[in-house]
Amino acid sequence: MMPRLSGHDLLHRLRSGDDALCRMPVILMSAVDRTGDAPNIAFIPKPFDIDRMLTLVNANLDAG
Numbered sequence: 536m537m538p539r540l541s542g543h544d545l546l547h548r549l550r551s552g553d554d555a556l557c558r559m560p561v562i563l564m565s566a567v568d569r570t571g572d573a574p575n576i577a578f579i580p581k582p583f584d585i586d587r588m589l590t591l592v593n594a595n596l597d598a599g
Contacts, residue, residue, distance in 0.1 A: 546576065560595035562588075 537545070542563050549556045566581040577591045 560598065562591050562595065564588075 540548075542565060546561055546563070549559065549561070551557075560577070562577040562579060564579045564581060564583055577595065579588055579591065
């Protein structure tokens with residue numbers, strides 16, 4: 536857990552900022568399963584699988 540704001544709050548701030556940040560791919564990683572709260576956002580549950588993480592990162596880099 537982040538101390539001052541949640542991952543979803545951070546995501547909201549990024550998405551409401553400048554245009555480049557609005558298009559930036561986001562991968563949320565959390566021990567709390569909240570996949571239903573974030574459509575079109577990649578989510579990795581903790582403890583995470585490094586191969587799954589690398590696959591998601593590479594897929595998002597290729598898409599951009």
